[in-house]
Amino acid sequence: MRFFQGVPAAIVPDNLKSAVAKSCRYEPQINETLLDLAEHYDTxxxxxxxxxxKNKALVEGVVKILHTRVYVPLNEKKFYNIEDLNREISSxxxxxxxxxxTGCPYPRLDL
Structure with missing residues (x-):
């Protein structure tokens, strides 16, 4: 959210225990800490x-792309402090x- 200097209208996390206190198909109970985050960012x-x-496929595809473009190159390097690691991740x-x-004449940054 800092990187894009904005907040999406909705955040779609996985239905994991750290995000959802009680799972329900129609009205899941969100973890209190995550609710505080949503209230803070007004989302x-x-x-x-x-x-x-059905609403997870796009996110899973992005995770796969980022894994190959960010994690794999980092995996071959050694970092001795968090600042260097964060600088490389940002790069x-x-x-x-x-x-x-793919199939568009513009990059993600323009979106």
């Missing part, structure tokens, strides 16, 4: 549905956001 939390979630994310989207 909504909409957990992905359990079992056969790799910046590079990722400047790449053109």
């Amino acid at each position: 909504t939390i909409l957990p992905a549905r359990s079992y056969k979630p 790799l994310i910046e590079s990722h956001n400047r790449r053109k989207l």
Whole structure:
């Protein structure tokens, strides 16, 4: 949220225990800490549905892309302090956001 200098209208976390205190198909009970975060940023939390979630596929694809573009290059390097690691992560994310989207003439950063 800091990187994009804004907050999405809704955040869709996985239906994991640290986000959802009590799972329910229609009205899941959100963890109190996550509710505080949503209230602070004036956004909504909409957990992905359990079992056969249809609203998770896009996120899973992005996680796969970021894993190959950020985690894999970092895996081969050694860092001796958190500042260097954060600087390298920022550089790799910046590079990722400047790449053109598949089938589009513009990068993610322009979106």
